[in-house]
Amino acid sequence: MSEQTRKLATQLWQIQNDGLSAEQKDFFPWTENEFYQELFSPQHIIFLFEENFSGFVLYRSLESEVEIMQLSVSPKYKGNGIFLLEKFFKSLSLGKSKIERIFLEVSEKNSPALKCYRHVGFEEISRRARYYKDGSSAIVMQKRIGL
Numbered sequence: 001m002s003e004q005t006r007k008l009a010t011q012l013w014q015i016q017n018d019g020l021s022a023e024q025k026d027f028f029p030w031t032e033n034e035f036y037q038e039l040f041s042p043q044h045i046i047f048l049f050e051e052n053f054s055g056f057v058l059y060r061s062l063e064s065e066v067e068i069m070q071l072s073v074s075p076k077y078k079g080n081g082i083f084l085l086e087k088f089f090k091s092l093s094l095g096k097s098k099i100e101r102i103f104l105e106v107s108e109k110n111s112p113a114l115k116c117y118r119h120v121g122f123e124e125i126s127r128r129a130r131y132y133k134d135g136s137s138a139i140v141m142q143k144r145i146g147l
Contacts, residue, residue: 009039012046012056016072030070038069047088055084061099066092068104071113081116089120089145099145105131105138117141 013035030038038044039058047057054077058070073081092099104122106113122141131138 009036012039012072015055015074016070018075035070044069047091049084049087054080057084057088064098064100066099066102068102071104081113082119085116085120092145102143102145103140105140107132107136108139109134109136114139117143 013032016035017032039046041060043060044058045061047059049055049057055071055073057068059066059068061067071081071084073079073084089102092102102122104117105128106117108114108127120143122143124139125142126140128138128140130136
């Protein structure tokens, strides 16, 4: 791994880790090493919100579907998750493939994220009981686009 790549990975971890409240850290599913493994998985793509390096979306795409693995916003840009998601959706619409659905999962305890996702059109489609290490359930959400 190049020094530049290592530096970027460290910055993304910082954005992700610093952006979590103490309560959110209880249900965040990845350790730092697991985060790096996900980050460098050949199936995953990073959408980096470059204005002031304020956030990112880690996702994977399969034909007409996208799964968001992680969305993080730097603490000083908290409240900009909706803006970041809208930029992300726009980037998907400019791509070559026809994305029809976007999926994600979020802890039932993560009220700010749930509010943000619902605001941009995600709907709950199922739950994974006691999914997180704190015992909270994961809410699986979907947004239909391009139909």
